[in-house]
Amino acid sequence: MPRLALSNVEVVYDKVFLAIKGVSLEVGEGDMVALLGANGAGKSTTLKTISGLLGPERGAVTRGEVSFGEADLLPLGAPDRVASGLVHVLEGRRIFGHLTPDENLVAAFRAGGSAARLNELRERVYAYFPRLKERMRSKAGYLSGGEQQMLAIGRALMTEPKLIMLDEPSLGLSPLLVQEIFAIIREINSQEGVSVLLVEQNASAALEIVHSAYLIENGHIVMNGTAEVLKQNPDVQEFYLGGTGKVNYHEVKHYRRRKRWLA
Template sequence: MLTLSNVEVVYDKVFLAIKGVSLEVGEGDMVALLGANGAGKSTTLKTISGLLAPERGEVTRGSVEFLGENIVGSGPPKRVDMGLVHVLEGRRIFGHLTPDDNLLAAYRSGGSRTRLNELREQVYTYFPRLKERARTKAGYLSGGEQQMLAIGRALMTEPKLIMLDEPSLGLSPLLVQEIFAIIKEINEKQGVSVLLVEQNASAALEIVKHAYLIENGGIVMSGEAERLRQNPDVQEFYLGGTDRVDYHNVKHYRRRKRWLA
């Protein structure tokens, strides 16, 4: 469904943000893109959704293909029409509108009211809390409810692929577990492909089938989620580690990630 081939992105014609990034998301797949702050995760998503231009970024090499079409030259509205939707980091809901109006704002222009009502009820089925607070201004919702609204708003566009940028940001572990379970349910019930960007590698690897690890703007590892979970470097640097070094009993300690060695 989605293929990035050797993509490079430059900001302000100077700063190389991502270099030679290649990844794939198949139809109905759930794929995670993992990495630390500043690794290039959000830039990769903005490259796919077409949101680089407002931040003075541009693709200088490579291709982004969605449903067999190179979309590098296409604007964000066309990409949404094709079924590609991006839930931005930090939720970015319309705080002065109600949840109901937020969902309405995302529905395509010229669509039927019947279909609008069907999609809205579908969102409220996944997120009952939003229905309870449908007439409250969205800015007064809790962080978890706002994240639910951001995902629900994306579903109003009837996506084929939904990209989620740090959906766990600022949420409690229980709420993260709940939202990730709903994302998995959407994937399984509706067949919507998911590209999940996360710093919370442990939670992400629990629900995805395949994962990529990005560092310093480049993909350094990819494979089945279980294989990455068992990798000792991923365990130490991204999953909290299983073995701790007793620095009192060693004279010199130097541990490097194997892919940098």
């Protein structure tokens, strides 16, 4: 049984706009899966569907099923989904800037947990992100973009997740920082057995660390397979991995209309 499964899910905003249309995907236990696509394709909406954050944006699931293990997620609120072992690192980091990194980590720890467990988890986060320990008494709002992304991931680990969802962790970061953070994500997956669902526009970086991927366009899943299969697909290379040479844009427009993703 997959750890996370979406089956034919549709989401509507304001009872009018159909944002995702029949999306189905799976994330297995200990798996690393990427959800790739351009801006507005439905990537973030898919994550918010899973984590229960559609309501504040006037979105609703109108069709389909979302399960996590044996549990049906749709009747559960966001806090209950976190308690079940699912955590969502939002785009833009969303750390508490007025608190220190250490206070951010403490704030994410479950209510009623023991001090010993809190310290154990906190030291584990600092082992993955030594830079955060160096800056643990600074205001988090003064950290660099890369350090804030590290803190956002570390804070998620304080919830003891079984599956962590990352929304555009590379956003605004230098290539070297992206490489560093993605290497740590892969290490967390390997060492902790935490499943990862990674949403990324940087398809090239994402496909280097995940096991498999889904490609979403205009709210539809148009392709899925192993990372190697997607990297070798000519359409993916041309439209998501930078292409291989000069492009005739008139031909590209014509070709877009006749893509055969599943061929």
